[in-house]
Amino acid sequence: MDFEFTPAQQAFRTRLRAWMERTVEEVFGSAEDALGPSPESLLFTRDDGRWAQALEYHRRLLAAGYLALHWPTEWGGGGAGPVEQLIYQDEALRLGLPLFGANNFAIDRIGPTLMRFGSDEQKRRFLTPMLTGEEIWCQGYSEPNAGSDLAAIQTRAVLDGDEFVINGQKTWTSLAHRARWQAMLARTDPTAARHKGVTYLLVDLASPGVTIRPLRQMTGESGFNEIFYDNVRAPRANAVGAVNDGWRVAMAMMGYQRASAGSRHPVERGIAELAELARRVEFGGMLAARHPYVRQTLAQFAIEARCLRLGRYRSLTGYLKGRPPGPEGSFAKLSSSELNLRVAMFAAEMLGGLATLTEGSPGALERGRWAHRILEAREFTIAGGTSEIQRNIIGERVLMLPKS
Ligand SMILES: Cc1cc2nc3c(=O)[nH]c(=O)nc-3n(C[C@H](O)[C@H](O)[C@H](O)COP(=O)(O)OP(=O)(O)OC[C@H]3O[C@@H](n4cnc5c(N)ncnc54)[C@H](O)[C@@H]3O)c2cc1C
Missing domain, CATH: 1.20.140.10 (Butyryl-CoA Dehydrogenase, subunit A, domain 3)
Known part of the structure; x- marks a missing residue:
């Protein structure tokens, strides 16, 4: 048995489908394979021409009101109900389009995490440029010795007055080569139990001491990177949630990530x-x-x-x-x-x-x-x-x- 959509929902699908088909042709061209082999190959590309297309598609989604349908209108999102979100997913999948424009991590999961755990100041500062695509974000969880066992992270952030000083390494960081900001996990209390002494931090990747290097995949592309932090400073106000309580925030973000995966x-x-x-x-x-x-x-x-x-x-x-x-x-x-x-x-x-x-x-x-x-x-x-x-x-x- 299939799901029955109301006439209003079907009308939404018809409008959206027409918009997507027209926009894809205008932004990417009409060839069958104009979008490339997969949404990821478009998003994580090092080709500046393709990336410019991804950004243009992002801006069109925003202008048409289809970007961030799951965000509340208060923060510039679509405020759409779950059924409209589902129809949007169906239609984007039908054409092989990325779901969240060019700012995948921000729109999908970092933004919703900030809305839930962030301070008012963080929400005011960060959410709008996520939507407009002016600030691209990446996610810094994995490290060379912490992937499946994420609680093994060793990147350290030490408070020095009103700032954290960060030292360590992240790896497999998708999109870091385009990103201005990173939502990352750092160990802030090495004496606490593994899941306890961790803080969820927002780090400006243009800060002195950040080095980003590409990692090459077997496709020949380099969609992800390794990042080195050498005495990188981030304001204490960039901790999301309480210091040493980042595991809770990190797991909530994983929930958003898996929901859309x-x-x-x-x-x-x-x-x-x-x-x-x-x-x-x-x-x-x-x-x-x-x-x-x-x-x-x-x-x-x-x-x-x-x-x-x-x-x-x-x-x-x-x-x-x-x-x-x-x-x-x-x-x-x-x-x-x-x-x-x-x-x-x-x-x-x-x-x-x-x-x-x-x-x-x-x-x-x-x-x-x-x-x-x-x-x-x-x-x-x-x-x-x-x-x-x-x-x-x-x-x-x-x-x-x-x-x-
Ligand atoms: C395309 C791509 C993009 C990525 N982008 C990002 C990103 O943007 N940001 C980020 O932080 N990370 C990113 N990652 C990293 C990703 O989250 C990790 O690769 C993943 O969590 C696995 O960790 P690992 O590579 O350290 O492997 P390991 O954890 O070392 O695992 C090695 C093998 O052991 C198995 N294994 C480990 N523990 C268990 C267990 N308890 N039970 C059973 N089997 C187990 C694993 O399944 C795997 O087969 C990306 C990875 C890929 C491939």
Whole structure:
């Protein structure tokens, strides 16, 4: 059974779809693959021309009132209900567009975290430039020895009068090369229990002592970075929540991150594109689209993708009851990133040698987007908490299974 939308909601979808199709063409051009292989490849690009397109799309979203639909109007957001937010996700996914314009981390999770835990001054100072895209943000949680085990962070922030002095290193920081600000976790009391002596800080990346270096991924892109802090100063007023109480703030932000993680990959679109491609390539000595194994696999993927969409609709119940996102977001994150990976691996199997041809190679299919997706897909099963960690969360905090 499908979800029934009211006539007003259907009208919203029709308007939004027309706006998106027109705007995508105006900003990115009309070619099928104008947006590139994935929303992430657009957002985290080092190509200044593509980044300018991402910013232009961001400004258009804002002007049309579609950016930050989940933010309250008081802070310049759309103040939309959950159903409109869901329709927006559907339509953005349909075209393979990033959900939050160019300022992904700010709009998705850092802004909502500030609204919940930040001081009035922090809200006044930071929320508007997040929306306009004038200040891009990144998220500094992971360190070389603290990823899944985030409480192992060692970056230190020591109070010196009205300022923190920060020393240490973050790694895998997506978008830091474009960001002016970072929401980061630092250890402020090394004598306290691991989860206790941590503070959530807002750090100006233009400060003296910050060094940002690109990290290269196997796609050839460098969407993320490592950041070194050498006596970097940040005002005490940039702590969000109380000093040494940052774990609570950090976990709340992870809740927002996981809630949207399930709607970030345009998996249904990818499956449809692969089905389309199957009409043009051979597999097992016949047209791939006629091969029973290909047909069966694509049908199975389509069923699972549909279930994922219905799962998103189902999570509306929680939103409608006003519950902030909790650990159940791990279901969506786990299933969508794993399905995305399986689709990519199947593309490799179906395309054989053609799957290895990257953009610019003679004979590359669709400007090498499948080669790119095959290399990229595994990232999403790691970023934002690995699949193993999502399974642990589901087991321990959703299903309440005993810890081993
Ligand atoms: C594309 C991408 C973008 C990213 N962007 C950011 C960013 O912007 N900001 C940021 O802070 N971080 C970012 N990250 C980092 C990401 O959050 C970490 O990579 C992730 O949390 C895993 O940590 P780790 O890499 O240290 O791996 P580890 O924690 O060392 O894990 C290694 C392996 O051990 C497994 N493992 C670890 N602990 C357990 C356990 N308890 N039970 C079962 N298995 C376990 C893991 O699942 C994994 O397979 C990004 C990562 C990627 C891939």
